[in-house]
Amino acid sequence: MTRAAGGIRYAPAILAGRLARFATRLRGGGSAFPGYLANRMAPTLLRSLASQFADGVVFVLGSNGKTTTTHMISEILRAHGLKVFTNPTGANLPQGVTSALLADATVTGRVRADVAVIEVDEAFAAELADILSPRVVVALNVQVDQLYRFYETERVADMMLDAARRASGAVIVNRDDPYLCKVDPESLRVTPSFFGASDAVVAESAHGLVNAIDTRSGEAGILARPAESEVVTLSGRSVEVRLGDDVIPITVPARGLHYAVDAAAALSVAQHVLGDRFRPDAAITGFGAMAPAYGRGELVPLRRVAGGEQVEFVMFKNGPSLQLNIDALEAAPERLLMAIDEGTPDISWLYDVDLGAFDHVDVVTGAKAHQIATRLAYAGIPVGAVEPDVEKAVQLMRAFPETEAGRQIWFVNYEIMMIGRRILGYGDQEVARR
């Protein structure tokens, strides 16, 4: 038997994975097990699959924005006519990535796409990079996140930079991130490229970019680095990004400086993947076709009535993502639900977030509802009702008269985003991230 990619020897592993995938779907469970199974049966399968993408593998890393940026890169590349493999379900742990790759491969172990765009959990990025050999690694930001899991923020930066060392084609890094901008070019196989937002754009955001300060190097802030790709204007969902000498006007899927910066990163990645084939007009088309990712500015009917009042889901995972989403509000939400459950174990950081853009919160829910209410009380923000039971909270929200804007806003953590969508009748799968 040769060591050539693919071939019949992978068929049993792929079929077993498919079968397991079908079985777990029937059961309504997550989709990580099939990948586990295939990995056990054929450890070289993944390496083989990854090596077949003609335009390589892209890794998307970052504390916040991975799913959105993965989505953006994929749509830009699709608009250029490429077939894109991605892990759209947000399965960013190794078994999830394997499962997704497996589902897309032929029975004989051939990939169908031209390029793979994969979001990867920081903690597994280097390990997966050794297997999948990414051509491009993009590192979005280092923000204070999941300290109970990562302990120290600088460790997260090192995890991303460690993975970046494995990139063979391009390393694309946030110029405005105090840790990432200090990437040592000597440690990389390629010269790093940078993206960011202009000083003027950052200055207009109430709390800037909210990236973690560097407590390690003696220089807390950023270093001056020329950005290949830079957000130069931002107004609602309209963004202009300067990419090289071109200014590209795009519409991002949701409001906020963070989405604009993700777009600058995505454009830079697309340019590195495509080289001479990159066309600004196709990139613009790609953004135009983009729907918001799960729970990131996504609209869902409140009362199961199409054309009726909608819920805008705004998901936050940590202090920085909550702050950036609050700063992106055009006005105090007319009708607002806020929810966190035990999926977010420690919410001490809620006190580091400026909630001043809220003039009230209608309903607070989730297992940590009373902790949220305590925070709101100290912030002097009136609360209409505290109802830890999410089902009942949804009933309370449905009982309100319709808003003038025809839209309620629900600020929720990941788990309650999933529960809330299901209660509203939009319970599609997105496997758990941890």
Next chain:
Amino acid sequence: MTTLRIVQLHHDLLGVTGDRGNVDVLVARARAAGHEAVVERIGLGEPSPADADIVVIGNGPLSAMRAVRDDLSTRRDWLSARLAAGASVLAVGGGAELLTHGVALLDGSRIDGLGLVPVVVTRTRARRVGYIIADTADGRLIGFEDHASQWELDPDADPGIRYGKVVVGKGGLADGFETIAFDGVWATNVQGPVLPLNPQLADAILRRALARSGAAYEQAGGHETFDIHARAARADIERLAESKQFSTITL
């Protein structure tokens, strides 16, 4: 009416677990009791203010502890003078550890502390993460612990300065204790942050700080705005934590 002077040291570098929340709670509760409060936030190299009634030092990663350590040690005399004059200090996590004799790290190196708290800290491989509940003289201390530290009391120190006896969770001290409290110093691993979830502790700190200028601290109607939610949050945590305790009867 008395004006409390609250100083938060290294709010930027040691402030990773909502530590400004502890300051907000002290201010809000002092005001609800009819007093005024002013807050000064002091960073690296900035002069310490002439006086302070309460000093708050927050939590941060090892790199931040290293970054502020020398600066903080230049404030050692200032801090002990404030304490001698009756001020109170609330220090959390990494900030609390910098007030001890020092922290022994896993790689064999050490961060020297200020020696104001009679404890030696050893960083451990195992991390202690989850809700914590401890019984104290002021009532139940409730919050979230997330640390990899073992605090060892000096052999000649009064064991009575161990503030909380752990009911649920691990705690930072041997034999199931958590938090050191003596002479106006509260050094704790409890996050949440600790004061929003523990109005009884916030009130103990405020009572002591105000007594310094002969002022009384009484709860008033305004406190209920916060405490109605804090009580419910505490009850939720107690219920959840207790449901995770085994009550199995083995036959």
